[in-house]
Amino acid sequence: MAPYIGTGTSRIDGIAKVTGAAKYAAEFNAPGLLHGSIVASTIAKGRLRRIDASAAKRVEGVVDVLTHTNRPRIADDDKAYKDDVAPSGSPFRPLYDDRILFSGQPIALVVAETSEVARYAASLVEVEYEKEPHVTDVYRQRDAAIPVKPPTNEFEALFTPPKTRGAPEQALAAAAVRHEAEYTTPIEHHNPMELYAATVVYEGHGKLTVYDKTQGVQNVQRYLCGVFDMKPEDLRVVSPYVGGAFGVGLRPQFEAVLAVLAARALRRSVRVVLTRPQMYALGYRPAMIQRIALGANSGATLDAITHDAVTVTSQYEDYNRQETGWSGLLYTCANASYAHKLAKLDLPTSCDMRGPSAATGVYALECAMDELAVALNIDPLDLRLRCYSERNQDTGQPFSSKELRECYRQGAEAFGWDKRNPEPRSTRDGRDLVGWGMATGVWDAWQAPITVRIVLSASGDAEVACATSDIGTCTYTIMAQVAADMLGLPLEAISVKLGDSSLPQSPVEGGSWIAASVSSGIATTAAAIRDELLRLAKQIPNSPLASAAPGEVALVDGKLVSKADASRSVSIADAMRQGAVTNIEREITTNPGQDARAHNTHSAIFAEVKVDEQLGVIRVTRVVSAVAAGRILNAKTASSQILGSVVWGIGMALREETLIDHRDGRIANANIAEYLVPVNADVQDIKVIFVDEADDSNPLGVKGVGEIGIVGVPAAIANAVYHATGKRIRDLPITLDKLLV
Numbered sequence: 114m115a116p117y118i119g120t121g122t123s124r125i126d127g128i129a130k131v132t133g134a135a136k137y138a139a140e141f142n143a144p145g146l147l148h149g150s151i152v153a154s155t156i157a158k159g160r161l162r163r164i165d166a167s168a169a170k171r172v173e174g175v176v177d178v179l180t181h182t183n184r185p186r187i188a189d190d191d192k193a194y195k196d197d198v199a200p201s202g203s204p205f206r207p208l209y210d211d212r213i214l215f216s217g218q219p220i221a222l223v224v225a226e227t228s229e230v231a232r233y234a235a236s237l238v239e240v241e242y243e244k245e246p247h248v249t250d251v252y253r254q255r256d257a258a259i260p261v262k263p264p265t266n267e268f269e270a271l272f273t274p275p276k277t278r279g280a281p282e283q284a285l286a287a288a289a290v291r292h293e294a295e296y297t298t299p300i301e302h303h304n305p306m307e308l309y310a311a312t313v314v315y316e317g318h319g320k321l322t323v324y325d326k327t328q329g330v331q332n333v334q335r336y337l338c339g340v341f342d343m344k345p346e347d348l349r350v351v352s353p354y355v356g357g358a359f360g361v362g363l364r365p366q367f368e369a370v371l372a373v374l375a376a377r378a379l380r381r382s383v384r385v386v387l388t389r390p391q392m393y394a395l396g397y398r399p400a401m402i403q404r405i406a407l408g409a410n411s412g413a414t415l416d417a418i419t420h421d422a423v424t425v426t427s428q429y430e431d432y433n434r435q436e437t438g439w440s441g442l443l444y445t446c447a448n449a450s451y452a453h454k455l456a457k458l459d460l461p462t463s464c465d466m467r468g469p470s471a472a473t474g475v476y477a478l479e480c481a482m483d484e485l486a487v488a489l490n491i492d493p494l495d496l497r498l499r500c501y502s503e504r505n506q507d508t509g510q511p512f513s514s515k516e517l518r519e520c521y522r523q524g525a526e527a528f529g530w531d532k533r534n535p536e537p538r539s540t541r542d543g544r545d546l547v548g549w550g551m552a553t554g555v556w557d558a559w560q561a562p563i564t565v566r567i568v569l570s571a572s573g574d575a576e577v578a579c580a581t582s583d584i585g586t587c588t589y590t591i592m593a594q595v596a597a598d599m600l601g602l603p604l605e606a607i608s609v610k611l612g613d614s615s616l617p618q619s620p621v622e623g624g625s626w627i628a629a630s631v632s633s634g635i636a637t638t639a640a641a642i643r644d645e646l647l648r649l650a651k652q653i654p655n656s657p658l659a660s661a662a663p664g665e666v667a668l669v670d671g672k673l674v675s676k677a678d679a680s681r682s683v684s685i686a687d688a689m690r691q692g693a694v695t696n697i698e699r700e701i702t703t704n705p706g707q708d709a710r711a712h713n714t715h716s717a718i719f720a721e722v723k724v725d726e727q728l729g730v731i732r733v734t735r736v737v738s739a740v741a742a743g744r745i746l747n748a749k750t751a752s753s754q755i756l757g758s759v760v761w762g763i764g765m766a767l768r769e770e771t772l773i774d775h776r777d778g779r780i781a782n783a784n785i786a787e788y789l790v791p792v793n794a795d796v797q798d799i800k801v802i803f804v805d806e807a808d809d810s811n812p813l814g815v816k817g818v819g820e821i822g823i824v825g826v827p828a829a830i831a832n833a834v835y836h837a838t839g840k841r842i843r844d845l846p847i848t849l850d851k852l853l854v
C-alpha cells in the first residue's frame with residue numbers, strides 16, 4: 114500500500130514522553146490548585162461509627178476534610194453509577210455512607226494547599242469502626258460460590274459461557290486416557306507505573322475540566338455526569354497520556370469522583386493522587402480455582418472436556434468473563450461442559466486485567482493439555498495439531514482467519530523444538546536442569562463502533578480526531594500511520610487528537626479492539642475525503658481525472674492520482690482551489706467485522722527454563738512467541754507489545770501474587786517492593802514472530818495485539834518447569850518453596 118502501515122515506526126509521541134513534555138493527569142495545573150489526600154478504611158467490613166477530623170483540620174494549610182457526613186449531594190441510585198463496562202450489581206459509591214465494603218475503601222478526603230500537608234493531615238484523621246465478620250479467602254468461600262448469572266445487557270453477552278455440547282461425562286468415563294486436575298491462580302494487581310490521579314480544574318459557572326487517568330474519557334464523562342447530575346457540556350474529561358492501565362482504567366475510578374466532589378464543594382481546582390498502596394483498592398485480576406478434566410480416545414484426539422471454575426468478585430458486583438469458554442473454543446472436541454461460579458468476598462470488585470479470563474483460563478487448559486500429552490506419551494505440540502480446529506468449537510463458526518498452524522510451525526522452528534528430549538529431567542546445563550515447554554494462546558479480535566473526524570487542509574496537513582485513549586499502546590502513532598498512508602501525506606503532516614471527551618465518540622480502549630476499530634474508521638473517513646477531492650478535481654476544466662471513478666484513484670504524495678495511469682493527477686491544493694475551500698472535513702462512524710464468523714487472534718509460545726536443582730531458582734532463559742493477529746500496523750511497537758506481554762507472563766508464572774492477611778482482610782504486599790514483578794535481570798532472550806495472516810473483516814485486516822501476547826505464556830513456562838524437574842506445580846506463581854517440597 115504505502116510507506117507507513119506495517120513498518121516499524123517509532124512513536125510520534127516518544128520524544129514528548131521521554132523529555133517530560135507529555136502531561137499526565139497529575140501534571141496539569143490551575144491557579145490555586147488544592148490537593149486531596151485519601152483516608153482509607155483499615156477494616157474489610159462494617160460501619161463507620163465516627164470520623165474525627167479535628168486534629169487534621171487544625172494543621173495549617175488544610176482547607177477541609179470531606180466525609181460521607183458533610184459531602185455535597187451525590188446520586189443515590191445504582192443507575193447513575195453504572196459505567197459502560199460495569200458488571201451487574203450495585204456499583205461502589207465513594208464517600209456515600211457509613212458502610213465499609215472493603216479494606217482500603219476511601220472514607221475521607223483531606224484537602225489542603227499542598228500535597229504534603231494533605232497527606233500529613235490525613236494521617237491525623239481518627240476513625241472508629243463497628244467491625245463485622247469478613248471473608249477475603251477464596252478457598253474458604255469456594256463452597257458458597259454462586260453460579261454466574263445470565264447476561265443482562267449486550268456487553269455482558271460477549272462473555273456468556275458456552276453451552277454444554279454432547280455428553281461430556283459419558284465421554285470422559287469412556288475415554289482411553291484421562292487427565293483431571295485442579296489449577297489455581299492468585300489475585301494479581303495491575304501496577305501501572307503512573308499513579309491514578311485526577312486534576313479537576315474549576316472553570317467557573319459550574320463547569321469542570323477533569324484530567325483523569327483513564328482508558329475511556331467518554332465513559333468517565335458519562336459516569337461523572339450521572340453521579341453529580343451534571344450536563345456533558347459542563348464536564349469535559351481529558352486524558353492525553355496514560356502511563357499504563359492494563360484494564361484497571363476501563364471503569365471510572367474513585368480518584369475522579371473524589372476530586373470532582375471536592376472541587377464542587379470548595380469551588381476550587383483540586384487534584385487527587387492515589388498512593389501506590391491505595392491503588393490496590395481499585396481492582397484486580399480475580400483469583401481462580403479451576404478443575405479441568407480431559408479425555409482422549411485411542412487416536413490421541415480429544416473426546417471430552419469439562420472445565421469448572423470459581424473466580425472472585427466483591428459482595429456488591431458480579432464481575433466475570435468467559436473464563437471457561439476458551440477451552441471449549443480452541444480444540445476439536447465433541448463433548449464439553451463448563452461451569453463458572455463466583456466467590457463473593459469482602460474486597461473491591463475484581464476487574465479486567467490484560468487478557469482477562471484467557472490469561473487464567475487458558476493457563477489451566479494449556480497445562481492440562483501438556484499433562485494429557487504426557488499421559489498419551491506424545492509430543493505436546495503433536496497433541497495440539499491433532500486437535501486443531503478450523504471452527505470456533507463453541508459456536509461452530511468458521512474463523513475469519515486462523516494461522517495458528519503457521520504459528521506452531523514457525524515458533525517451533527525458531528525455538529528448535531524438534532531437538533527436545535521428551536523425558537523430564539533429561540537435560541542439564543551445569544547445575545541447572547533445563548526444561549522446554551509450549552502452549553497455545555488465543556484472544557478475541559473484536560471491533561466496536563467508533564467515530565473518526567479528519568480535517569484535510571489545502572496545504573496538505575491533516576488532523577485526525579477521535580476520543581479514544583492511548584494507554585501506552587501506540588494509538589497516536591498507528592492513527593498517524595494509517596492516516597498518512599490513506600491521505601498520501603508524510604507522517605509529519607498528520608496531527609492526532611485523542612483522549613478528550615469533546616472529540617468524536619469512542620469506546621473505552623480495551624479488549625484489544627481499538628487498533629482495528631480506529632484504523633478502520635480512519636481508512637473509511639479518509640476514503641470519503643478522497644471522494645470529495647475527486648468530485649472537486651473532476652470540475653477542473655479538462656480535468657485529467659474527468660472520467661475516474663472513486664475506486665480508481667488514490668491519494669499519493671499530496672495528489673489525487675489515477676491508479677491506472679500515474680501521469681493523470683490533481684494536487685490536493687488544486688482540487689480545493691477549484692471548490693473554493695481551504696479544507697475538507699469528514700466525520701464518519703464505522704463498525705465493520707460484525708459478520709457471522711469467529712474473530713480471534715492466536716499464538717504459539719515456546720519457553721525454556723533453567724532450574725537450579727538445589728535452590729529451586731527458576732530462570733526463563735528463552736521464549737519464542739509466534740503470533741497470528743492479522744495485519745500488523747507497526748512492526749516495532751507491536752513487537753514491543755508482545756515482548757512486554759511475555760515479560761508479564763513470566764511474572765504471572767513465577768512472581769505475581771497479591772497476599773491478603775485474612776485476619777483483617779488487608780492486602781499485606783500493597784506496594785511494588787513486595788508485590789514481585791520481573792525486572793530486567795529476569796528477562797533474557799525473547800523472540801517475537803508475526804505470522805502472515807490475511808483477514809477481510811475490516812478494510813485493513815487488523816486484529817489487535819494488546820492482549821494476545823500474555824495468553825499461554827504462564828502455561829508454557831509451567832510446562833517447561835515440569836519438563837526440567839518432573840514436578841507439576843499447579844498453583845501460580847511457581848515459587849521456589851513449592852518446587853523444593
Ligand code: MOS
Pocket residue numbers: 328358359360361363465466467468469622623624625
Ligand atoms: Mo484491557 S484488560 O481490556 O485494558
